[in-house]
Amino acid sequence: MHAITLLFSSLFIPTASAAGSATTGSDPETGLAFWRYEAEGILFELNQRLPDQTRAFFQARGFDTDAANQFATSCVFQSRLVNMAVAGGASLHFNLNEWKIISGNKSFLMATTDDWMPRWKKQSIGQAARIAFKWSLLPTEQTYAPGDYNWGMTSYDQPPGTRFNLTLIWHREGRRESATIRNIECPADSPQETP
Amino acid sequence: MAIPTMRRQLSATLLMLCTLLFQPVQAAGSSQLLQALPERPTAGDFHLTDLDGTEHRLSSYRGRVVIVNFWATWCPPCREEMPSMQRAWELLEPEGIIMLAINIGEDEDTIFQFTANFPVEFPLLLDQDSATIQSWPVRGLPTTYVVDPQGRLVYRAIGGRAWDDPALLDRVRALK
Numbered sequence: 574m575h576a577i578t579l580l581f582s583s584l585f586i587p588t589a590s591a592a593g594s595a596t597t598g599s600d601p602e603t604g605l606a607f608w609r610y611e612a613e614g615i616l617f618e619l620n621q622r623l624p625d626q627t628r629a630f631f632q633a634r635g636f637d638t639d640a641a642n643q644f645a646t647s648c649v650f651q652s653r654l655v656n657m658a659v660a661g662g663a664s665l666h667f668n669l670n671e672w673k674i675i676s677g678n679k680s681f682l683m684a685t686t687d688d689w690m691p692r693w694k695k696q697s698i699g700q701a702a703r704i705a706f707k708w709s710l711l712p713t714e715q716t717y718a719p720g721d722y723n724w725g726m727t728s729y730d731q732p733p734g735t736r737f738n739l740t741l742i743w744h745r746e747g748r749r750e751s752a753t754i755r756n757i758e759c760p761a762d763s764p765q766e767t768p
Numbered sequence: 769m770a771i772p773t774m775r776r777q778l779s780a781t782l783l784m785l786c787t788l789l790f791q792p793v794q795a796a797g798s799s800q801l802l803q804a805l806p807e808r809p810t811a812g813d814f815h816l817t818d819l820d821g822t823e824h825r826l827s828s829y830r831g832r833v834v835i836v837n838f839w840a841t842w843c844p845p846c847r848e849e850m851p852s853m854q855r856a857w858e859l860l861e862p863e864g865i866i867m868l869a870i871n872i873g874e875d876e877d878t879i880f881q882f883t884a885n886f887p888v889e890f891p892l893l894l895d896q897d898s899a900t901i902q903s904w905p906v907r908g909l910p911t912t913y914v915v916d917p918q919g920r921l922v923y924r925a926i927g928g929r930a931w932d933d934p935a936l937l938d939r940v941r942a943l944k
Contacts, residue, residue, distance in 0.1 A: 630842070655927075660801055704873035704898045708840060712907040715926070720801030722927035723908035724845055 591615070591750045608754050610741065614658040615665060617741055619650040621760040622726065624733060630709075635702030640693060644706075647684060648729040648759035656717035666744040668714040674729055676737035684730035685713040733762040800933040802914065802923040811836070811915045814900040816893040819876060819883075824868060824893055827919065833943045834866040834915040835931075838901050841874060841882040846910040849928035850886045856931035857890040865940065870895045872909065916943045 593612025599605060605621040627645035632638065656665040674681040686707055693703050711725030731737060740753045815825045826834065837853065839846035850869075857867050867890040871879050879892055895901055904913070907926075914923040922943060929936065 634842075700897065701873055701875075705840075705842070707898075708872055708901075708909050709842065715907050717926060718801065718803035718924070720927070720929075721803065721925070722845075724843070724927075725908060 589748055589750050591752045593752055595752070595754045597756075605760070606758060608757050610752050610754050611657075612752065614656065614662060614745070615743065616653070616655040616657050616722075617754075618653040619727070619739075619754070619757060620652070621758070622649045622651050623760050624649070624762045627726070631702070631706065634705040635699045636706075637696075637698070640696055640698055643692075644689065644728065646733055646762055648731040648733065648735060650727050650729070650760075651724065652711050652727040653722060653724050654711065654715075654717070655722035656719055658719035660719055662719040663746045664716055664718050666714075666716045667742065669711070669727070670713065671742040673740040673742075674731070674737050675740070676731060676735055681730065681737075684728040686710045687713055688730075689728070729759065731759050733759050735759045800929055800936045802925055802929075802936060802939055805921050805924055808916070808920040808922055809905075811913065811919050811921050812900075812903045814870075814895075814903070816870065816895060816900060818891040818893050819879060820891075822891065824891060826868075826915070829866050829915075830919050831917050832864055832866055833917060833940060834868060835860075835912060835940065836904075836915060837867070837869040837910060837912040838872060838895075838904070838906050839869055839910045840872050841878055843909045845928035847886060849910060849931060850888060852929070852931040852933075853890065854888045856937060857888070859932065859937060860940070861890075863941065863944070865944070867891075868893055870900060872901050873898055914940055914943065 591612040593610055593615070595608065595610045597606060597608045600607065600620070605623070607618060607620045609616070609618045624642075624645040627649050628641045631641040631644060636644075654667065656662075658665070669683050669685050672683050674683065689710075690703065690707060693706060709726055711723055711727050715723060729737065729739075736756055736758050738753055738755045739757055740751055742749060742751045744750070811826060813825065813827045815823065817823050826836070839850075841847070853867065853869065860867065869888070869890060870893045872895050875896065876894065879894070883892070910928055912925045912929070913921050916922045923939065931937075
């Protein structure tokens with residue numbers, strides 16, 4: 574179903590490739606890698622989150638070990654999306670369900686809050702934990718006025734260590750624009766202690 | 769004597785160049801913009817308790833300008849904007865403007881510990897079941913609305929702001 578959606582969206586919706594630049598590097602303190610895309614009026618940034626960090630965050634908020642591990646090993650990044658336009662500039666709309674992950678010649682969609690929340694309910698994760706989860710992810714869909722931004726986790730539903738290309742899509746003044754960040758690497762997992 | 773003078777002139781020129789170069793970046797990156805909401809929809813009423821046990825009903829502040837901020841302790845930009853909200857509160861409270869920061873999903877102990885590092889005097893309200901935030905048009909934290917004296921949503925800011933910015937405060941004050 575997702576593959577069909579991707580095929581149709583790729584074929585029939587005209588998209589302008591934005592003239593921006595993607596950069597990568599690593600945090601000098603943590604050694605964790607980051608990827609950043611910047612073009613006129615938009616900034617998107619991905620910072621690796623170690624699975625241990627993510628496990629600890631959600632276990633501290635009521636997730637059991639298994640559920641925290643499911644999310645922590647789903648290729649999670651701390652993300653920031655900013656409408657960099659100055660006053661009077663255009664609003665920027667995005668929907669993560671339009672974004673495309675390409676890994677090993679296959680296309681995938683992102684795993685958004687809407688994908689994860691039913692899983693947590695089914696696994697009887699408590700209400701407080703589910704609330705923390707919902708609000709700690711980057712919103713699935715959002716419209717930013719100039720100066721608006723969000724921080725939040727994003728999940729790419731890929732095994733630790735996977736490399737992938739990410740095509741970002743956003744809408745501005747009636748135009749659908751896109752850019753691709755290449756060779757993003759899911760954070761590696763450390764060996765888990767056996768009980 | 770001439771060399772120090774030249775150095776000073778060079779330093780001044782470099783400083784001016786840096787200022788000119790970085791000004792637009794700052795304006796875009798740490799923007800103090802508030803998005804005006806032309807439709808001015810009516811703000812959803814809520815009835816929440818603060819950390820001291822005092823109850824706050826939004827509709828009871830009708831006739832006054834209210835800044836309503838949605839936040840959580842684990843949210844980096846929420847933490848970052850808190851000190852500026854406190855500074856803004858110190859300026860606005862004597863003028864009769866209300867500021868309410870609604871915490872999402874956390875308990876009193878967590879928020880109390882947070883205030884040890886981020887001391888604030890404006891009310892911190894508890895929306896533990898997230899019913900209030902879900903009834904407002906909010907999709908990410910922090911999000912802040914400015915409510916006018918008629919109880920309408922007039923401005924919105926998604927992401928943190930420096931709330932003590934004079935230009936931003938003037939727009940809030942103009943609603944009185």
